[in-house]
Amino acid sequence: MARRPASERAGIPLNVFFMTTPKKPLTILLASPRGFCAGVDRAIQIVERAIERYGRPVYVRHEIVHNRFVVENLEAKGAIFVDELDEVPDDRPVVFSAHGVPKSVPAEAGRRNLLYVDATCPLVSKVHRESERHAASGRTVILIGHAGHPEVIGTMGQLPPGVVLLVEDVEQAEQIEVADPLNLAYATQTTLSVDDTTEIVAALRRRFPAIQGPKLEDICYATTNRQAAVKAIAGRCDALVVIGAPNSSNSMRLVEVAANYGCARSRLVQRAADMDWAWLGDAQRLGITAGASAPELLVDELIEACRARYDVTVEEVRTTEESVVFKLPRALVA
Ligand code: 10E
Ligand code: SF4
16 A cells, blocks of 8 residues: 655645745846947957967966956866966967057067967057047047056056046046146046046036047947946836946946936846845845846846746846947958
8 A cells, every 4th residue: 555645644734845935026127238248249259269279278468358257268268367478478379358458568479479369349449549649649648547447557558657647536637737738638448437427527628628538438338338228227126236247347337327326225246146135135126237248147147046036027128229249350250
């Protein structure tokens, strides 16, 4: 005779064991555009193609983009990430990161006869060329950006010391002294807060009416679009997560934008495993976006982790379409 289940023998109906408390509802407002931009996509492809073409290992100076997941994936394919060129052996190729490098870096690579591929985003290179053009016309360039960030180091390093002056905020814009206010230009880091930069530029224009600069700032399309998408959802969210890395300028700006536009409970999360579920608390609407260097896979992973805990409905809020694609360097095509 078949043995009865232990629960029945104990007098407990079997279905009691399978009764679960229903999951709480959670609406995810998914910002769009989010995640990879054209410059990041191109930079990753450059490393992958360089490995295919030149074999392992290919060295990469600095994280190709500011994302551990991307870096570890490329390491598994044969990339070795280093801080400086002196860590690259003479007989191996090296890729420069998407953030751009000072002129001294390709110069040193050339001096050592290294095979190098520059993965600087074309929109960063554009800022480099504009700054050079101003300097050639005798203008001092005020660069609006964050001290120590590789893009800022790269842009300042396009010109001799003293030609580019750094301004980080409105306070510094109000205080900066220049030798010749009639021969002045500004440029910006590509990943700044659109709102903060507008204020900084306004302060510079007030103090130096003859200052020259781009029609809009040099903040790129991807930064602008990701911030606009967050602005569109922030006011409807109880909490908002930006997938990205702490050293990713554009990702950090998205957290600030969310807070400034109505979602004080906003934070950066590198991936689902780092999510603090207690922080989410009783939120019913969670905003999710991703920085320009964060793969979509990490967004999917977070949504799946939410589904395991909540009864999830996803609503994608798209503020614009993106179709920007950058060509790869000729050396890596075909
Ligand atoms: O710290 P950033 O936002 O400048 O870099 P990221 O690697 O997170 O995203 C890509 C942005 C680049 C390469 C700079 N324009
Ligand atoms: Fe280029 Fe903008 Fe992407 Fe930076 S964030 S890599 S400037 S497209």
